[in-house]
Amino acid sequence: MSFVRLENVTKRFDRFTAVDDLSLSIEKGEFVSLLGPSGCGKTTTLQMIAGLQDPTAGRIHLDGEDITHKKPNQRGLGIVFQSYALFPHMTVEENVSFGLEMRRVDRGEREQRVRRSLEQVQLDSLAKRYPKDLSGGQRQRVALARALVIQPPVLLLDEPLSNLDAKLREDMQLELRVLQQQLGVTTILVTHDQAEALSMSDRIVVMNEGRAVQIDAPLTMYERPETAFVSNFVGKTNLLQGVVTAVEEDGATVRVGEQSLSGEGRGLSDGAAVTVSLRPEKLRLSAQAEDQSIPGQVSAGIFLGNHWLYQIDSALGTLLVSEANRGTPPFARGDPVHIHWVREGVRLMPEGAPRG
Amino acid sequence: MRRNGWPEMLFHGLFVIFILAPIVAVFVVSFTDKGYLSVPTDGPSLRWFRAILDYPGFIDAFWMSLYLGLASATLATLLAIPAASAIARYRFPGRGMISAFFMSPLMIPHIVLGVSFLKFFSDIGISGTFFGIMLAHVVLITPYALRLVLSSITGLPRDAEQAAATLGAPPFTVFRRVTLPLILPGIVGGWMLAFITSFDEVTMSIFVASPETMTLPVRMYHHIAQTIDPLIASISTVLIVMTLIMMIILDRLYGLDRLLVGKG
Amino acid sequence: MAEGGSPGSRPYWLSAPGLVLFATLLGVPLFTTLMLSFYSFDYATGGIQTDFTPANYLEIFQDSYFHLIFGRTFGVALLVTLICALIGAPEAYILARMRNPWKSLFLLVILGPLLISVIVRTLGWALLLGSKGAISEGLQMLGIISDPISLMFTTTGMVIALVHVLVPFMVLSVWASLQKLDLQTEDAALTLGASRFTVLRRVVLPQIMPGILSGSLIVFALTASAFATPSIIGGRRLKVVATTAYDEYLSTLNWPLGAAIAVVLLVANVIAITSYNRMVERRYAKIFE
Incomplete structure (x- = not known):
C-alpha cells in the first residue's frame, strides 16, 4: 500500500490544462522529485497535494485516507515554498513555533521542539533574528525547520534551492538529503533543475505539458530515457x-x-x-x-x-x-x-x- | 492565489457604492428639468448645462483656474526638476533638510497657508492679484511635482547615462537623448498632478483670491454656502467629466496608484 | 555616488531657485502669522494692536468654546481615521486579491475621486444627506424611519462625508504595503494549520500594519485641518478648527485670534505627524527594511 497516491489527477484552468490525468504512487520514506520545464504542471501538482489548489478531477490519498478536498490547514503537511514565505514580522523562533501554536502544543514542549528543530538545521544561534537579517541559505533553513517541526507525514519542497547560488545549492542538496534520510520523512520535491533531481531523489517523475512522461530511479532515468524529451532534459546529450x-x-x-x-x-x-x-x-x-x-x-x-x-x-x-x-x-x-x-x-x- | 468569497464581494460592492454615490448623485441631479433639486423623471434635460452660459462668473472662474493651474504647475515643475536632480544625485550637507523643506507644505494645513498668505500678500501689496495667487499655488503644489520627478530620477539607471557617455556623447547630449526621455513620464505625471491639485484647491485660495481673481472651486464654495441648486450640480458634472478624462490619461501614462503613492 | 568626490556647490545651485522661493513664500508668511498671533485686537476700533501678548493663546486654552471646537475637531478626526482604517484596509486587501482587469478598474474607481474637486464630492453628500436626499428617502422606503430625516449639519453627516473624502488615502497606503506582501506567507500559514481568520490576524494584519498606520496619520492630519467639507456639511452650527479660523479672519476680522488658532492647529499637526512617524519607525525599522 503506497503512502501517497495520486489517481488520475487533473487540473484545468479556464481553457488551459495544467495537470493532465496524473497518477503516481509514493512509498513511505521515499524522496520523489517532480522534474520538468516551467509550465509543465509540477508546481500545480504540489499545490494540489498541499491543498492549495483543488483538482478538477481525480483523487489524492494520504496514508489510506482520501484527502482530495480536505482543507490545507487540516492536512498537516510540511511545505517549503520557493520564496520561503517566512513571516517577516516574526523572529526565526516565532516562525518555527507558528505551526506548533496552531496545534496547541503547550509552551514547554513547543520551546523544546523549536530548539531541537533549529539545531537540526544549525540555526540555534540565530533564533532571535528577523528574516530580513538572514542570508538566503539561512532563510532556506528556517523554512525547512518550520516545515519539519510539525513532524509532517509528507514534506513538500517547491523549488527550495532555486534562490541560492550554485555552491550553496550543492551543499544544501547534500544536507537536505542527509536530513531527509535521518528523519525518514516522505518527501516530494518540485524542481526544474535535473542535477538537483538526480542528486537527491529515490525516484524522478519527469513531467511535460501536464503529463508524467517517465517515472524512474535517477540512474535508470539517465541511462535509459524512454523519449527524446527525457534524454534531452535529464543530462546533456547528442x-x-x-x-x-x-x-x-x-x-x-x-x-x-x-x-x-x-x-x-x-x-x-x-x-x-x-x-x-x-x-x-x-x-x-x-x-x-x-x-x-x-x-x-x-x-x-x-x-x-x-x-x-x-x-x-x-x-x-x-x-x-x-x-x-x-x-x-x-x-x-x-x-x-x-x-x-x-x-x-x-x-x-x-x-x-x-x-x- | 485564492479568490474573494461572497462576503468579500458584498463588502466590496457596498464600498464601491459608497465611493460612487455622491458623484452619481451630482451627475443625476444635474440633468433635471425642474427649477429645484430633483431626480430627472421625464428623461435627462440639458437645461442647467445651458444655464451655465448665463453665469459669466463661473465661466470666468473656470478660465482663471485653468490659467492658474497651467502657470503654477509649470513653474512648480521647473523648480522641481533641478531640485530633484540635486536631491537624487548628490549626497551633500543639508540634503535631508532641503528635501524636508520642499515637502513641508504637505504637512501644513491649507487653512494655515491661506491665512499666512493673506497677511503676507496684503503686507507687500499683492493681495488678490493673479501673481500672488500663483505664487501661493506654486508653494502648495511643488511637493507633488517634486515627489514624482524625484522618484523618476532616483529610479533612473545610471549605467544608461554612463553607456551614452562612453559612446562619446557630450554631457548635454546625454541629458537630452538619454536622461530626459527616461524621466519624462515622471515630469509629465508630476506636472499633471500639480495641475490637478492647483485646479481643485479651495481652502487656501479662499483667502488669497479677490472677486476678480476668484478660482472656480472658490466660487463654487461661496455659491454652495448660499444655496444648493441644479446649476451647481451641472457645473460639478462638467468638472467630473473633465477629471475623468484627465484620470484616464494619467492612468495610461503613469498608473494611477503609482502616481498617487509616489513610487517610482 | 556615481559623481565621485565632493559634489561641491552644484546641488545647492540646483535647489537654490526653489529654496529662495520657499524661504520667502513659506518662511516669511508663517513667521508673520506667528507674530500676528501675539498681537491683540480692539473690537471697538477694529484695529490690530502691535503689542506682544499671549492673550490669544490663553483664550484658546481657557475658553470652553474653543475646548468644544478643538475637542470636536480631534474627536471627528479620530472617528474618521478609525472608520477609514476599518473599511479601507479590508477593501485594499480585497482589491489586491482581485484579478485584472477588475483590479485596475476598481483601483481607478476608488482612487479616482481623489482627483475630483473636494467641493464636488461634498456637494454630492449635501444632496444625499438632506431631508429630501437619497438616504432619507431610502430609509423611509425600507420602513426604518417614518419621517424624513436630514443628516445635514450633523456630526454623523460630517463624518460620513469626511470618510468618503479621505478613505482613498487609506486604501492607497494599505495598497502600497500589500504590494510588498509575499502572498505565499498566507499559504504557508494555512498549511501550518492556521484557520483563515488566524491567517488574517497573525500573518496578514501585522504585515500591512505599517500601511494602516501611515494611512491613519494622513487621514487624521487631513481631517483635523479639513475646511470645505465641514464647512458645507457642518455649517455654522458645527464649527471645527479650520472653519473657526476662517470666521475669525473673514467675518469677525479678529486676525490675531485667527492666527493663534491657525498656529495651534499647525503645531498640533506637526507634533502629531513627527511623533507618530518616530513611533512607527521605531516599531517597524527592525522588521521591515
Missing part, C-alpha cells in the same frame, strides 16, 4: 534522427545519414523513425581509427576543470564529446580525431522529432 534497418533482441541497428550504428532500445520496428541519443561521456576520442569509430575534426574545445568538452564535426553531424582531464590538453582545434562508442552507450527511442 540527439540524432535515424531509421531502423534491423531489429535486434534488445535494440536495433539504425541508419543515421550514411552511417550505420547499433544501440539499445525498446518498441522498435523495421523502417521506423528513431531518435538516437549519444551521451557526450559515452563517446571517446582517439587519434587512430578502431572498429566502431568514425572520423571527425575538432571544431571547438572548452576546458571544464575535471573534463574537456569538445565539439566534433563528423559524418553524424556535430557531436559533443566529453573527455576526462588527464593533465594535458590532448586535442586542439582542427585536429583530425576518431569518435568511438560502445553499443550500450547508444540509446534508441521510437519517436519522431525531439520535443521540448
Whole structure:
C-alpha cells in the first residue's frame, strides 16, 4: 500500500490544462522529485497535494485516507515554498513555533521542539533574528525547520534551492538529503533543475505539458530515457534522427545519414523513425581509427576543470564529446580525431522529432 | 492565489457604492428639468448645462483656474526638476533638510497657508492679484511635482547615462537623448498632478483670491454656502467629466496608484 | 555616488531657485502669522494692536468654546481615521486579491475621486444627506424611519462625508504595503494549520500594519485641518478648527485670534505627524527594511 497516491489527477484552468490525468504512487520514506520545464504542471501538482489548489478531477490519498478536498490547514503537511514565505514580522523562533501554536502544543514542549528543530538545521544561534537579517541559505533553513517541526507525514519542497547560488545549492542538496534520510520523512520535491533531481531523489517523475512522461530511479532515468524529451532534459546529450534497418533482441541497428550504428532500445520496428541519443561521456576520442569509430575534426574545445568538452564535426553531424582531464590538453582545434562508442552507450527511442 | 468569497464581494460592492454615490448623485441631479433639486423623471434635460452660459462668473472662474493651474504647475515643475536632480544625485550637507523643506507644505494645513498668505500678500501689496495667487499655488503644489520627478530620477539607471557617455556623447547630449526621455513620464505625471491639485484647491485660495481673481472651486464654495441648486450640480458634472478624462490619461501614462503613492 | 568626490556647490545651485522661493513664500508668511498671533485686537476700533501678548493663546486654552471646537475637531478626526482604517484596509486587501482587469478598474474607481474637486464630492453628500436626499428617502422606503430625516449639519453627516473624502488615502497606503506582501506567507500559514481568520490576524494584519498606520496619520492630519467639507456639511452650527479660523479672519476680522488658532492647529499637526512617524519607525525599522 503506497503512502501517497495520486489517481488520475487533473487540473484545468479556464481553457488551459495544467495537470493532465496524473497518477503516481509514493512509498513511505521515499524522496520523489517532480522534474520538468516551467509550465509543465509540477508546481500545480504540489499545490494540489498541499491543498492549495483543488483538482478538477481525480483523487489524492494520504496514508489510506482520501484527502482530495480536505482543507490545507487540516492536512498537516510540511511545505517549503520557493520564496520561503517566512513571516517577516516574526523572529526565526516565532516562525518555527507558528505551526506548533496552531496545534496547541503547550509552551514547554513547543520551546523544546523549536530548539531541537533549529539545531537540526544549525540555526540555534540565530533564533532571535528577523528574516530580513538572514542570508538566503539561512532563510532556506528556517523554512525547512518550520516545515519539519510539525513532524509532517509528507514534506513538500517547491523549488527550495532555486534562490541560492550554485555552491550553496550543492551543499544544501547534500544536507537536505542527509536530513531527509535521518528523519525518514516522505518527501516530494518540485524542481526544474535535473542535477538537483538526480542528486537527491529515490525516484524522478519527469513531467511535460501536464503529463508524467517517465517515472524512474535517477540512474535508470539517465541511462535509459524512454523519449527524446527525457534524454534531452535529464543530462546533456547528442540527439540524432535515424531509421531502423534491423531489429535486434534488445535494440536495433539504425541508419543515421550514411552511417550505420547499433544501440539499445525498446518498441522498435523495421523502417521506423528513431531518435538516437549519444551521451557526450559515452563517446571517446582517439587519434587512430578502431572498429566502431568514425572520423571527425575538432571544431571547438572548452576546458571544464575535471573534463574537456569538445565539439566534433563528423559524418553524424556535430557531436559533443566529453573527455576526462588527464593533465594535458590532448586535442586542439582542427585536429583530425576518431569518435568511438560502445553499443550500450547508444540509446534508441521510437519517436519522431525531439520535443521540448 | 485564492479568490474573494461572497462576503468579500458584498463588502466590496457596498464600498464601491459608497465611493460612487455622491458623484452619481451630482451627475443625476444635474440633468433635471425642474427649477429645484430633483431626480430627472421625464428623461435627462440639458437645461442647467445651458444655464451655465448665463453665469459669466463661473465661466470666468473656470478660465482663471485653468490659467492658474497651467502657470503654477509649470513653474512648480521647473523648480522641481533641478531640485530633484540635486536631491537624487548628490549626497551633500543639508540634503535631508532641503528635501524636508520642499515637502513641508504637505504637512501644513491649507487653512494655515491661506491665512499666512493673506497677511503676507496684503503686507507687500499683492493681495488678490493673479501673481500672488500663483505664487501661493506654486508653494502648495511643488511637493507633488517634486515627489514624482524625484522618484523618476532616483529610479533612473545610471549605467544608461554612463553607456551614452562612453559612446562619446557630450554631457548635454546625454541629458537630452538619454536622461530626459527616461524621466519624462515622471515630469509629465508630476506636472499633471500639480495641475490637478492647483485646479481643485479651495481652502487656501479662499483667502488669497479677490472677486476678480476668484478660482472656480472658490466660487463654487461661496455659491454652495448660499444655496444648493441644479446649476451647481451641472457645473460639478462638467468638472467630473473633465477629471475623468484627465484620470484616464494619467492612468495610461503613469498608473494611477503609482502616481498617487509616489513610487517610482 | 556615481559623481565621485565632493559634489561641491552644484546641488545647492540646483535647489537654490526653489529654496529662495520657499524661504520667502513659506518662511516669511508663517513667521508673520506667528507674530500676528501675539498681537491683540480692539473690537471697538477694529484695529490690530502691535503689542506682544499671549492673550490669544490663553483664550484658546481657557475658553470652553474653543475646548468644544478643538475637542470636536480631534474627536471627528479620530472617528474618521478609525472608520477609514476599518473599511479601507479590508477593501485594499480585497482589491489586491482581485484579478485584472477588475483590479485596475476598481483601483481607478476608488482612487479616482481623489482627483475630483473636494467641493464636488461634498456637494454630492449635501444632496444625499438632506431631508429630501437619497438616504432619507431610502430609509423611509425600507420602513426604518417614518419621517424624513436630514443628516445635514450633523456630526454623523460630517463624518460620513469626511470618510468618503479621505478613505482613498487609506486604501492607497494599505495598497502600497500589500504590494510588498509575499502572498505565499498566507499559504504557508494555512498549511501550518492556521484557520483563515488566524491567517488574517497573525500573518496578514501585522504585515500591512505599517500601511494602516501611515494611512491613519494622513487621514487624521487631513481631517483635523479639513475646511470645505465641514464647512458645507457642518455649517455654522458645527464649527471645527479650520472653519473657526476662517470666521475669525473673514467675518469677525479678529486676525490675531485667527492666527493663534491657525498656529495651534499647525503645531498640533506637526507634533502629531513627527511623533507618530518616530513611533512607527521605531516599531517597524527592525522588521521591515
